[in-house]
């Protein structure tokens with residue numbers, strides 16, 4: 001076993017106040033509460049209505065909650081990683097703005113983009129910096145203002161996504177807690193099925209791209225669903241086998257909240273009892289980079305020191321993976 005492991009020592013979460021319910025969506029597109037609930041498990045999501053605020057705002061609020069709860073001195077943070085699919089701006093790093101806003105003035109920072117797997121990959125990156133001994137305090141923030149890239153005329157996507165942010169602090173641990181193992185994967189053939197066509201270097205913004213609504217998320221839901229189920233369940237089962245974890249020894253599944261049925265299929269493959277599966281999709285929808293830290297934030301009081309947690313995600317790219325982590329503390 002490695003002598004120093006990377007443990008999560010604090011969490012914070014934030015969702016904006018404004019609620020967009022299934023009933024609201026029934027008035028906007030051809031859909032029903034019944035269809036959305038049975039196909040996805042979502043009842044409502046939160047929307048950041050303030051036009052002047054971007055994803056960094058959600059990340060700042062989540063980080064501030066973490067700082068207030070844990071008492072960590074922002075000036076002691078070495079590094080800030082901002083996992084997001086919706087940076088404030090295409091070029092200026094949102095992470096830098098966020099770090100400055102929370103007073104992490106001795107930190108360096110950067111954005112990490114891997115669609116819905118951004119936060120999971122960020123857990124790997126943050127842990128590697130800690131395990132190597134290079135840094136002592138790494139703040140990993142996941143936040144997305146998905147409402148800024150969703151077409152509210154497209155019923156196939158607008159019912160799914162919501163806005164939110166979450167944050168965790170990684171620190172060295174000498175008791176063997178924290179990240180134990182990871183399986184991270186990508187498949188670039190997946191990019192035709194979940195993407196935004198315009199605004200990047202292939203198709204820069206133009207009047208035409210705006211007229212053709214090409215700056216919004218496009219998803220071939222059925223194809224993504226198929227790949228999500230087989231890949232997310234596959235790596236979660238694999239990481240259990242590799243670490244000789246039985247279903248009884250896994251305490252919690254923290255899975256990307258893309259669809260209740262995808263999470264259910266993953267849990268079934270792992271033979272997990274439903275009460276071990278952390279869920280909040282019904283309240284927030286799919287918040288992309290924020291789903292994992294928002295689960296940790298919502299369920300923090302139920303997590304006990306030494307608990308075995310399996311994290312799993314699947315997202316655009318395609319990107320997916322699973323992480324096995326031992327929880328490091330009991331919250332008050």
Ligand code: UT7
Nearest residue numbers: 031032035039116155156159221222224225228258259315
């Ligand atoms: O987070 C990143 C990864 N993303 C995911 O993991 C999402 C994966 N995909 C999904 O979760 C599901 O595919 C969706 C929730 C997006 C869609 O559910 P589905 O059961 O796969 O539905 P579908 O796309 O196969 O559509 C079934 C029917 C279609 O009608 P026809 O062709 O059977 O007549 C759709 O036009 O449902 C129709 N439909 C809707 N009906 C009412 C699609 N969207 C809606 C809607 N309300 N909002």
